[in-house]
Amino acid sequence: MPETLRLASVNVNGVRAAFRKGMGDWLDQRGVDVLAMQEVRADDSHLEELFGRVEDRGWHILHDPCAIKGRAGVAIASRVPAVEHRIGLGGLDLQESIQSSGRWLEADFDFGGTPFTVVSNYTHSGEVDTPRQEAKWAFLDAMGPRMNELADARDLVAIVGDFNVGHREFDIKNWRGNVKRSGFLPRERAYFDRFFGPRGEVVAGVDGTEGPGFGWIDVGRRWAGEVDGPYTWWSNRGQAFDNDTGWRIDYHVVTPALAERVENYAIDRAAAYDERWSDHAPVVVDYRLGAWS
Template identity: 40%
Template structure:
């Protein structure tokens, strides 16, 4: 039996994240697979420190300086797929999926997701439109996720979707649930949709399974005010794994940096070790 270390990180701009220490984190933690979101640059502009000794799969999308999802892996993928069959969203660089064949582990299908943030309809028509767009993305992506999970199972592959879902699923997934009931990311319809993705035979929220009674561990904190220092955060970055893969999770949680000044992004990486 061996261990796969797998991470997801919304880097909020890879070039800025590298300046803040992403390369050092990558070297010290040594994950085998890393899903990245909000990479925000063209392929030719990716810093070398963002991918030492890794094979890069990347969809930058068509919006310069926006979005962008990637997977770094120690092995070359046998297949790479971008998007999820949506003419409305596939050009935005929000979903990338790779097939990986670790030499000492099961075949894997790994997805990197950056789901839209949405907006609070109470703030006016523009924000309401953002939220409607998020819900359309969720509906389309949810249907795709079912197909992708079943396709992976038929092919004898474990399935893992990683990334920034921009949804806190339960009251244990943010510091101030009551104050945020109407905010995007914690609205009832979003949380219900997320819950429908999960089940003992479908997908498992791996970090919650490892921390069933904890509040958090959070993965996002606003840059503003004292949110970081007070740990007033949200858990919106996830590992959702097929049941057999999830059952092998040994340890996992958020790599929260030691201080505000050491932050690589407004998100911190979420890392899980899987015994396979």
């Protein structure tokens, strides 16, 4: 068993297009043990074909496609098979579940006796004053209770992927120009205040509301400290990538016990605009396995 587990997450912005642009080469070289993907926009057969082409074969694929064809879709590719997996986020009504299909996939692993749960999450992007934002509110409402259930059941859990919210001003280069846009609304950010607040304690959100904290850890912010970024997504408009005018909306959100096992954190930002295979950069984290010492 390896001493560390390398867990990578990325919004692939269409996995078939990503492979055409070089994702397979990145995966061949990166030594990833578990890869969580969002916005897959493919069928099971496409994933099986693409990952069968990877030079070092042996991937096990879990996939939840979106009920609305050509939209969303989450998947987890792993070097060892999952012991168990679950699809979907509870607490949603039927219509919300349809809108939220292809957005939440949980997989339980056993790495040499160490239980480890990975969730590939693709939160709605939303749009102010539209049904898309209502779907996002419903999804965020359901996320907190599920986080409590996961934390109660398991010590080592990572919810990773595209959360489509910049939590703090550090997380968006042009935050002042985005305070009224979905992705940086005070109400959205208040959910994250609670996600990362001490569990069970009353947490004041940036929007003035109060609620109980959930006690999870933002690995990227803990690793980078109180600095701008580092960003994970850049608009294709203008010179956003070249000027690093980005957003940090891709996270590894982990239980406190797992946060103590972080060995390394990296954002695989492409060297140049024309070398990108997605508009998001992979977030790659090494977690120490084995008995706690």
